[in-house]
Amino acid sequence: MADVRLLGEAFSAIDELAAFTAAHPEAGGLVSFLGQVRQEGGVQVVEALELRHYGAMTLPGMQTLAAATEARWALDGLLILHRYGVMLPGDPIVLVAAASRHRRDAFAAADFAMDHLKSQSWFWKREKTARGWRWIEPRPDDHRDLARW
Amino acid sequence: MPAKLVFLGRLEDVAGTGELAVSPGPLEQVLAALDPALAVQLLGERVRMALNGALLGDTGAVVLADGDELAFLPPVSGG
Numbered sequence: 751m752a753d754v755r756l757l758g759e760a761f762s763a764i765d766e767l768a769a770f771t772a773a774h775p776e777a778g779g780l781v782s783f784l785g786q787v788r789q790e791g792g793v794q795v796v797e798a799l800e801l802r803h804y805g806a807m808t809l810p811g812m813q814t815l816a817a818a819t820e821a822r823w824a825l826d827g828l829l830i831l832h833r834y835g836v837m838l839p840g841d842p843i844v845l846v847a848a849a850s851r852h853r854r855d856a857f858a859a860a861d862f863a864m865d866h867l868k869s870q871s872w873f874w875k876r877e878k879t880a881r882g883w884r885w886i887e888p889r890p891d892d893h894r895d896l897a898r899w
Numbered sequence: 900m901p902a903k904l905v906f907l908g909r910l911e912d913v914a915g916t917g918e919l920a921v922s923p924g925p926l927e928q929v930l931a932a933l934d935p936a937l938a939v940q941l942l943g944e945r946v947r948m949a950l951n952g953a954l955l956g957d958t959g960a961v962v963l964a965d966g967d968e969l970a971f972l973p974p975v976s977g978g
Contacts, residue, residue: 804907804970806952874908875976885909886976 752816752828756809758835763845770829770847777826777849781856783864789839796839798878803834808872815871819863823848823855830863834873865895902963904929905970906941913940926961926969947972 753770763784771780787799803809816830827849837843844867848859869892876885901920911917914937921929930938940946948955949970955961963969 802908802911804905804949804972806905806968806970807949807954807972810952869975871975872907872972873975874973876909885912888974888976 779853782847
């Protein structure tokens, strides 16, 4: 059973991974991905990032994705955490971890879950720069990533 | 009991609110009662709709009943 959470407050990736690892001693391999708010220089410095979600669909969609991931690879455990709300550079946004008997299943499952979270999950993003808040449109790369699967 | 429209992402800024209570009825009628500038944005070809949390394929014949929640979803922009 996957651990899927939509979080309104900052989380500690280290603490979450420690708990996930401890919960799956049978797994021989554990792969994780952490996405964080980028710190950039120059005139387009992002001061803050906001992710909005939709209560009726965002978490249910993440749970459906987790079930699809678990159905496709032999996993001992799957963790999907995603933030919403306002975040600052360096804040964690998303943490995905997959535990399996052998490493390839864990690598592939984490990669699959991330590509789908990035391109198909119900999140809307805006960034704050010196010029104010601006909504971010989807990137063509996100759709190309999805075509890999 | 009214129905509810939910505006996600940039549509919330266009609408000036995240949610709006409306009288139930056919979607055309509901949209006709809104600010035309907002209605045009809601009908944009990249905007999808979800009724009570379920994505709609065909939005041609939507009729809102009491308590229904219709969400307008612009393209998602990932995490």
